């Protein structure tokens with residue numbers, strides 16, 4: 001086990017961990033968005049999708065625990081790398097590329113913390129039903145006592161909740177687009193003539209994900225989805 005912690009503590013090991021865990025989390029947000037798009041097809045589609053997930057039983061728990069472990073590793077490595085960066089630079093830079101890199105990594109920490117705070121709120125909202133009375137909406141109408149469509153549409157009829165979700169997507173966009181460029185740097189393909197292509201691709205992918213989530217959050221207010 002010590003070689004693993006030694007690797008994790010090394011500079012390249014830390015970057016590789018960020019890249020792999022970041023890619024796995026990225027895969028989750030893509031899959032989650034594709035599943036949530038069922039909302040546009042109506043109540044049966046999203047409720048059947050949620051039921052299919054819940055019916056996975058123990059397998060769902062394995063996936064949840066795996067996701068949590070990946071998330072914790074991503075955050076712990078980010079904290080370690082940012083501390084190591086600070087320790088290696090006791091005097092602040094005045095200007096130049098190194099300062100730009102420092103600013104970028106600082107903004108990643110800030111946007112990451114904000115996405116983390118959104119996640120706590122989001123889980124309290126939809127998974128635990130602890131805020132906005134979502135629990136009542138979830139249990140009110142579903143045949144099996146589990147109506148995700150009613151819960152989501154009742155929530156997104158509230159402009160304050162929509163505003164919170166859309167604001168979080170702006171930060172998620174920043175985090176994903178910067179994160180993908182860091183990943184390309186770790187993989188050694190973010191330089192020279194590839195740099196503009198990597199930047200455009202990162203922005204387009206991040207926009208598709210954050211924009212898709214924001215679109216879902218706005219769908220009820222825009223009249224695209226009729227509430228239950």
Ligand code: HEM
Pocket residue numbers: 029032036050064115119122123126127148152165172213214216217
């Ligand atoms: C408008 C956008 C979103 C909608 C409509 C949405 C909807 C939902 C719903 C309904 C659940 C509960 C599923 C259930 O227990 O039946 C859920 C869980 C979850 N969501 Fe989202 N979500 C959105 C955006 C996001 C984003 C941006 C992230 C990550 C940054 C995220 C991460 C999670 C996680 C980690 C869970 C817990 C999964 C589990 O319990 O297995 N969601 N979401």
